Amino acid sequence: MILNTPPLPRSPSFLRSFSFPKFYSPTPFNSSYTVKNPSINSTSPRMSWLYKFRFGVRNSTDSPVDSSSDSSIAQGPDDEEPAPGQQFAQLGAGCFWGVELAFQRVPGVTKTEVGYSQGYLHNPTYQNVCSGTTNHSEVVRVQYDPKDCSYETLLDVFWARNDPTTPNRQGNDVGTQYRSGIYYYTPEQEKAALESRDKQQELLNRKIVTEILPAKKFYRAEQYHQQYLEKGGRFGLKQSAGKGCNDPIRCYG
Numbered sequence: 001m002i003l004n005t006p007p008l009p010r011s012p013s014f015l016r017s018f019s020f021p022k023f024y025s026p027t028p029f030n031s032s033y034t035v036k037n038p039s040i041n042s043t044s045p046r047m048s049w050l051y052k053f054r055f056g057v058r059n060s061t062d063s064p065v066d067s068s069s070d071s072s073i074a075q076g077p078d079d080e081e082p083a084p085g086q087q088f089a090q091l092g093a094g095c096f097w098g099v100e101l102a103f104q105r106v107p108g109v110t111k112t113e114v115g116y117s118q119g120y121l122h123n124p125t126y127q128n129v130c131s132g133t134t135n136h137s138e139v140v141r142v143q144y145d146p147k148d149c150s151y152e153t154l155l156d157v158f159w160a161r162n163d164p165t166t167p168n169r170q171g172n173d174v175g176t177q178y179r180s181g182i183y184y185y186t187p188e189q190e191k192a193a194l195e196s197r198d199k200q201q202e203l204l205n206r207k208i209v210t211e212i213l214p215a216k217k218f219y220r221a222e223q224y225h226q227q228y229l230e231k232g233g234r235f236g237l238k239q240s241a242g243k244g245c246n247d248p249i250r251c252y253g
Contacts, residue, residue, distance in 0.1 A: 070121070070123075071120040074124075074217055074219075076216065078215045078217055078218045080218065082143045083143065085145065085147075086110060086111075086143050088141060088142065088143055088185050089142040089185070089189070090117060090142070091103075091139060091181065091182055092138060092183070093161045094161075094162050094171070094173055096139065096221070097229050098229065099161050099162075100140045100226075100229070101239060102157055103140055103142050105240075106144070106149060106154065108147075108148030108149020108153070109142055109144045110143050110145055113221075115141060115219050115220045116138065116221060117139045118137045118139075119134040121136070137179055138178065155193065163180075164180045164204075165209060166209070179211065183212075183214065184213075184214060185214075193212045229249065232253060233252060235252075237253060
């Protein structure tokens with residue numbers, strides 16, 4: 001289903017024909033999508049299929065990861081530096097495969113990486129994150145040249161890529177790792193993010209739940225996740241990462 005929101009003002013030309021993934025929907029959370037135990041069939045065949053092929057779900061008996069000395073590292077700032085003359089942005093908008101490809105296509109973006117941030121576990125794995133116990137979010141860290149791409153342009157892409165009114169969910173992808181978030185590196189980015197959120201809220205009839213927080217340590221995801229859709233995704237069908245490309249994004253390959 002396509003999100004029924006008016007177009008953003010002064011959107012870059014490559015966004016004007018942007019197509020939402022068909023499973024993204026502003027439908028409120030339905031508990032029938034929750035899988036209590038992966039060994040038991042879900043009430044949603046969609047979630048059962050996702051679990052088998054990629055998406056972890058939290059078991060109701062799981063408990064949060066205990067705090068430790070390593071949690072202070074995970075909760076610390078992103079200590080890596082962008083290339084000279086470049087800046088970082090860090091955004092979470094659901095499954096990071098499709099989100100990364102959307103940012104790869106933005107003119108002025110010079111590098112993208114997918115990974116995990118905002119959690120309490122140092123050096124998490126994908127399995128750790130999917131357990132729902134580490135508080136990590138799937139994020140894309142975008143390196144961009146501010147001479148060729150504004151931070152506001154990245155925010156436009158972000159809002160186009162996710163339903164910001166569904167907590168811990170994008171479409172049928174359910175879990176804390178899929179929450180909507182903007183993680184800023186500078187006071188200027190924070191200001192732009194807050195202003196952008198307020199403008200977006202005027203276009204929606206439900207409350208935005210996107211979190212806007214300081215960027216924390218970025219843990220690069222496993223190599224097979226990087227540029228996943230450009231490389232062919234699950235079905236070996238490569239998708240273009242060309243600058244300005246408007247082809248619809250197939251989020252799972």
